[in-house]
Amino acid sequence: MIEERPIMKVAFFPGCMVDMFYPEVGMAAVRVLERLGCDVVLPDNQVCCGQPFFNSGYSDAAKPMMKNVIDAYQGYETIVSLTGSCAYAIKGEYQHFLENDDEYSRKLAAISSRIYEFTEFIVDVLGMTDVGAHLDGVVTYHKSCHLTRLLGIKEQPLQLIENIHGLSYVEMPEADRCCGFGGTFSVKEPEISSHIVQEKVINALATDADYLCGADQACLMNIKGRLDRMRDRGEIISTMKVVHIAQLLDLGMGK
Amino acid sequence: MGILYDQAPLKDKVERALSDDFKHHAIETAQDVITQKRQALVDQVENWEDFREKAAEIRNHVLENLDYYVKQFAQNAEAAGCTMHYAPTAEDAIDTILDIFDELGETSCVKSKSMMTEEIGLNERLEEHGIHPIETDCAENIIQTAGDAPSHIVVPALHFDRNAIRDLYRERKGYTGTNDPEEITHFLRTMLRSEFMNAHVGITGCNFGVAETGSCTLVSNEGNARMASTIPETQIIVMGIERIVPDLRSLDVMMELLVRSAVGAKITSSFSLNTGPAKPGEVDGPKTVHIVMVNNGRTNILASKYRPMLRCIRCGACMNTCPVYRHITGHGYGSIYPGPMGIVLTPLLVGYSKAEKLPYACTLCGACSDVCPVKIPLHDLILKHRIDMVRLGYTPAVESSLFTAGAKVFSNRLLYEIATTVGAPGTQILTGNSGHIDSGSVWIPVLNGWTYSRDLDVMKHKKFRTQLAEYQKQKQNRHQDQEDA
Amino acid sequence: MASVRLEEFLQPISRALEHTHVPESVKPYDTFAGPQRELLAHATQEDCIALLKQEAQALGTLVREATPETTAQVITDLVKELEGADVVFADSPEADRYDIPQALAAAGANAYRWDAQNPQESIAQAEKAQVGISFAYGAIAETATVVQESTKNSGRAICLLPEAHIAVVKKKNVVARMVHILDQLEERIANKEVLPSNITFISGPSNTADIELVRVVGVHGPVHAAIVLVDE
Numbered sequence: 005m006i007e008e009r010p011i012m013k014v015a016f017f018p019g020c021m022v023d024m025f026y027p028e029v030g031m032a033a034v035r036v037l038e039r040l041g042c043d044v045v046l047p048d049n050q051v052c053c054g055q056p057f058f059n060s061g062y063s064d065a066a067k068p069m070m071k072n073v074i075d076a077y078q079g080y081e082t083i084v085s086l087t088g089s090c091a092y093a094i095k096g097e098y099q100h101f102l103e104n105d106d107e108y109s110r111k112l113a114a115i116s117s118r119i120y121e122f123t124e125f126i127v128d129v130l131g132m133t134d135v136g137a138h139l140d141g142v143v144t145y146h147k148s149c150h151l152t153r154l155l156g157i158k159e160q161p162l163q164l165i166e167n168i169h170g171l172s173y174v175e176m177p178e179a180d181r182c183c184g185f186g187g188t189f190s191v192k193e194p195e196i197s198s199h200i201v202q203e204k205v206i207n208a209l210a211t212d213a214d215y216l217c218g219a220d221q222a223c224l225m226n227i228k229g230r231l232d233r234m235r236d237r238g239e240i241i242s243t244m245k246v247v248h249i250a251q252l253l254d255l256g257m258g259k
Numbered sequence: 260m261g262i263l264y265d266q267a268p269l270k271d272k273v274e275r276a277l278s279d280d281f282k283h284h285a286i287e288t289a290q291d292v293i294t295q296k297r298q299a300l301v302d303q304v305e306n307w308e309d310f311r312e313k314a315a316e317i318r319n320h321v322l323e324n325l326d327y328y329v330k331q332f333a334q335n336a337e338a339a340g341c342t343m344h345y346a347p348t349a350e351d352a353i354d355t356i357l358d359i360f361d362e363l364g365e366t367s368c369v370k371s372k373s374m375m376t377e378e379i380g381l382n383e384r385l386e387e388h389g390i391h392p393i394e395t396d397c398a399e400n401i402i403q404t405a406g407d408a409p410s411h412i413v414v415p416a417l418h419f420d421r422n423a424i425r426d427l428y429r430e431r432k433g434y435t436g437t438n439d440p441e442e443i444t445h446f447l448r449t450m451l452r453s454e455f456m457n458a459h460v461g462i463t464g465c466n467f468g469v470a471e472t473g474s475c476t477l478v479s480n481e482g483n484a485r486m487a488s489t490i491p492e493t494q495i496i497v498m499g500i501e502r503i504v505p506d507l508r509s510l511d512v513m514m515e516l517l518v519r520s521a522v523g524a525k526i527t528s529s530f531s532l533n534t535g536p537a538k539p540g541e542v543d544g545p546k547t548v549h550i551v552m553v554n555n556g557r558t559n560i561l562a563s564k565y566r567p568m569l570r571c572i573r574c575g576a577c578m579n580t581c582p583v584y585r586h587i588t589g590h591g592y593g594s595i596y597p598g599p600m601g602i603v604l605t606p607l608l609v610g611y612s613k614a615e616k617l618p619y620a621c622t623l624c625g626a627c628s629d630v631c632p633v634k635i636p637l638h639d640l641i642l643k644h645r646i647d648m649v650r651l652g653y654t655p656a657v658e659s660s661l662f663t664a665g666a667k668v669f670s671n672r673l674l675y676e677i678a679t680t681v682g683a684p685g686t687q688i689l690t691g692n693s694g695h696i697d698s699g700s701v702w703i704p705v706l707n708g709w710t711y712s713r714d715l716d717v718m719k720h721k722k723f724r725t726q727l728a729e730y731q732k733q734k735q736n737r738h739q740d741q742e743d744a
Numbered sequence: 745m746a747s748v749r750l751e752e753f754l755q756p757i758s759r760a761l762e763h764t765h766v767p768e769s770v771k772p773y774d775t776f777a778g779p780q781r782e783l784l785a786h787a788t789q790e791d792c793i794a795l796l797k798q799e800a801q802a803l804g805t806l807v808r809e810a811t812p813e814t815t816a817q818v819i820t821d822l823v824k825e826l827e828g829a830d831v832v833f834a835d836s837p838e839a840d841r842y843d844i845p846q847a848l849a850a851a852g853a854n855a856y857r858w859d860a861q862n863p864q865e866s867i868a869q870a871e872k873a874q875v876g877i878s879f880a881y882g883a884i885a886e887t888a889t890v891v892q893e894s895t896k897n898s899g900r901a902i903c904l905l906p907e908a909h910i911a912v913v914k915k916k917n918v919v920a921r922m923v924h925i926l927d928q929l930e931e932r933i934a935n936k937e938v939l940p941s942n943i944t945f946i947s948g949p950s951n952t953a954d955i956e957l958v959r960v961v962g963v964h965g966p967v968h969a970a971i972v973l974v975d976e
Contacts, residue, residue: 018723018724020669022723023679023722023723023724024679024683024718024719024722024723025716025717025718025719026716026719026723027719027721027722027723027725027726027727030723030726030727031723031726031727031730034727034730044727046724046727048672049672050672051669051670051671051672051675052669052670054666054669054670057662057665057666058642058646059623059642059645060619060645060649060662061618061642061644061645061646061648061649061650061654062649062659062662062663062666063646064649064650065662065663065665065666066666068666068667068670069666069669069670071670072670072671149622149623149624149625149626150625153624153625153626153629154625180626181582181624181626182582182622182624182626184582184622185622186621186622186623186624187623189619189622189623190708190709191708191709192619192708193273193619193620194707194708194709194711194712195273195274195277195712196273196277196583196586196587196591197622197712198712198713199277199586200582200583200585200586200622201712201713202712225715225716226713228714228716229695229709229713229714229715229716230712230713230714232695232697232713232714233697233698233712233713233714236697236698236714285956288957289957292957293957304783306779306782306783309778309779309782310778310779310780312779313778313779313780316773317775320770320773323761324761324767324770324771325757325760325761326754326757326758326761326763326766326767327766327767327769327770328770329753329754330750330754330766333750339939343750344746344747345747345748345749345750345752345753346746346747346748347748347753347756351746351748354746354747355746355747358746395964396954397952397954397963398952398954401954401955414953414954414957416954416955417956417957419955420956421955421958424955440955440956440958441958441960443955444952444954444955444960444962444963445960445962448963448964451964452964455964456871471933472933472939474939480951480952480953480963481950481951481952481954481963481964482904482950482963482964482965482966483963483964485900485904485944485964485965486904486964486965488900488942489900489901489904490867490901500757505773505775506775506930507926507929507930507933508775508776508923508926508927508930510922510926511780511921511922511923511926512778512779512780514922515780515922522953525799525886525887525947526887526889526945526947527947528946528947528948528949528950528965529944529945529946529947529950529965530889530944530945530947531942531943531944531945532939532942532944534939534940534941534942535941536941537894537941537942538895538896538940538941540860540896541860541894541895541896541899541941542858542859542860542863542866542867542896542899542901543863543866543867543894543899543900543901544894544899544900544941544942551747552753554756554757558756558757558759558760559760561757561760561761562759562760562761
């Protein structure tokens with residue numbers, strides 16, 4: 005195999021949902037990154053970013069989790085997060101909780117600017133929009149909140165999607181409206197959450213897409229959960245598949 | 260009524276709101292209509308973000324110097340001929356207003372829409388003292404006639420449809436017309452015109468108080484705020500201390516943002532700038548203007564990390580974009596201040612024990628902060644409430660110990676491995692033929708929140724970390740084999 | 745206890761800001777500069793008139809153009825169009841300069857001149873009138889807004905109680921944005937002028953969307969609005 009550029013070592017942050025429920029999504033991302041010339045490592049002590057805890061108000065309890073993440077990723081030149089939500093937690097939220105902790109504020113500052121969300125990394129750092137993936141069909145994309153609004157990563161995922169050969173993109177109505185997951189909100193306020201996700205599913209189905217993709221597995225788990233339930237109950241007839249953007253980019257890539 | 264009009268548990272309020280299909284649908288439609296109109300106008304203003312920035316700066320500047328500006332405003336309003344009253348609490352504001360009525364010997368008044376008067380629960384208290392306030396804003400009149408609670412801060416009667424409104428006025432006010440909104444509105448025009456012409460006291464709010472001149476402004480489409488400040492001899496203006504802008508010039512920035520954000524229009528049909536009572540010789544306009552400035556807990560907010568909330572100009576854009584408000588409507592919150600701004604403001608005004616779980620009725624999606632014309636970081640402030648609630652012990656003990664224990668597991672690789680490896684087969688057992696956990700699992704309390712409305716995919720035997728390690732090992736072996744060959 | 749003294753009221757505010765006392769002055773903040781200066785920054789007078797007409801149309805406001813000589817005729821035509829049998833008009837010098845009372849009388853309208861000496865009658869006439877005519881301080885192109893000051897000779901009721909309101913504005917007083925009117929007011933204050941008790945920025949007929957968000961024109965204020973632009 006001939007490498008055109010030096011191999012770039014990236015420390016990977018998969019997110020708990022991928023680690024526990026959707027390892028195949030993580031593996032797809034790893035394959036994509038490797039084909040693009042990256043050497044992917046998973047730091048030994050990496051665990052949860054703590055967001056579900058501090059977003060529920062348990063910021064004191066979450067501090068050891070934040071420190072654990074900060075320690076786990078010290079020393080890495082480039083960090084790639086497969087979830088915009090966790091990336092935002094680390095880059096955008098940690099500082100508020102650690103402002104009285106000089107040591108960890110310093111350590112956080114050292115890694116913060118080196119953390120890239122997966123699609124941001126491919127487009128902005130590697131400079132790639134066409135990774136050579138191929139898939140026939142129609143896709144729609146859920147613009148997850150933390151990625152789109154709070155990290156401001158709006159164009160990169162769409163650029164990658166639009167360059168998948170054979171795939172055409174249709175925007176769903178209210179694509180950037182919350183899917184109703186909201187971390188622990190989904191189980192603390194399930195009645196509200198289910199109404200919100202129901203509308204998200206209906207908006208996605210309105211596009212007649214073959215695939216609903218997103219860049220945050222937690223949102224996708226939520227949307228897929230509702231879609232599966234609606235199918236189970238016979239409320240809808242649809243073969244729409246819910247996939248992470250990494251899985252789309254992995255398909256037919258390099259062939 | 261005051262701030263909270265429904266103190267049922269959040270779950271009950273939400274359930275009631277969600278089960279009311281008309282209300283639910285009406286708010287969905289309203290959100291769609293208003294946000295589309297707003298967005299179309301915002302897109303036309305190329306420097307919209309600069310306006311937001313400027314407005315936030317102006318509001319911050321006032322808040323940072325609020326003692327100075329309240330004093331300046333008060334002195335200038337007094338110099339312009341207004342009678343000033345200073346009410347530290349809602350109760351003080353009520354007493355002040357009752358005293359004014361006593362002195363005048365009046366037993367009724369016309370009112371234009373004012374959130375401040377709702378916050379202090381003015382109408383109820385006036386009624387208790389035999390004074391009849393007549394709400395003249397169409398929506399407020401509908402709500403007052405029905406004895407209901409507002410579901411929005413700008414368009415509070417959207418939860419009534421035209422048939423319900425027709426029936427309401429037929430039953431209570433002798434209306435004989437159809438359900439046509441125009442016909443009903445013109446009935447209200449006629450009915451309320453005579454109330455205006457006979458009124459001796461008008462009560463209004465104040466959108467912005469101008470420190471430099473002591474002027475009070477009123478923003479209105481229906482013209483009722485103008486009526487209430489034209490015909491009655493006495494006008495009572497009730498305003499929160501944070502309504503102030505430094506000077507007349509600042510009004511341009513505020514109005515550019517307020518009207519577009521609130522109703523998706525460039526301007527309202529009238530924007531009045533009132534400075535003092537009518538001048539000698541003037542035929543109309545109030546002969547006496549009382550301004551009641553109300554603190555009601557605002558200085559506590561000013562001193563806290565929630566200070567940015569005082570920038571709020573009550574436009575309602577945050578609730579118009581909120582995915583939660585969309586479904587539970589204003590009534591799901593049980594507060595006159597619903598939606599994201601309500602979640603931030605209500606607990607600050609009534610305390611956590613009364614506001615209950617309000618700060619948790621939010622997905623933290625950040626859409627509200629994005630549209631807020633004065634850039635209040637609403638979702639961040641909501642998160643701050645949650646953190647304060649946990650610290651002050653307002654969350655259930657069981658939850659608290661669960662999170663504390665969970666945090667230990669999730670901050671340690673080894674504990675996490677053990678816990679999640681044990682958990683995985685458990686979730687697999689729960690799957691039926693579908694391969695995911697369906698509604699058959701709702702008997703399990705922890706899972707119930709998820710699975711009562713959604714399926715859950717099973718946890719995998721081999722987590723990502725394991726799979727990656729195996730994959731990398733295989734790759735290394737292959738590499739080794741190739742080198743050996 | 746109801747109301748407290750101002751000093752007492754200010755104390756908790758100062759405390760919240762960690763001020764030992766209410767400051768005598770504040771660090772100046774520039775309210776003049778900003779994005780409000782950038783919009784329509786290069787609009788000419790012609791642009792402003794064109795924009796005002798366009799925005800007026802969107803609001804449902806009628807716009808007519810006139811010279812000092814034709815103003816009376818334009819107004820009587822409008823009054824006819826608005827089916828105004830009873831008219832109330834402001835007692836402003838312009839009314840006479842443009843010969844409006846005579847023209848209205850000649851057209852058969854029952855025209856009443858606002859009369860500060862007769863307050864009750866003035867209000868009653870405004871309440872009865874189908875059309876109110878006032879002479880505006882200026883107008884704003886961006887929003888087709890007329891800026892109306894209330895004075896002894898031009899009451900608030902003229903542009904509020906009748907079903908239709910006609911605002912007469914000199915073309916030269918049409919500005920691009922609200923801030924330009926506010927600048928003029930700032931200048932007047934700086935020159936120690938006392939502000940009128942009421943200045944209303946009127947943009948189209950009164951309206952509401954309170955019932956099912958259906959827009960209805962004509963609530964408590966005028967049902968019809970018109971602007972007469974006088975080239976003077």
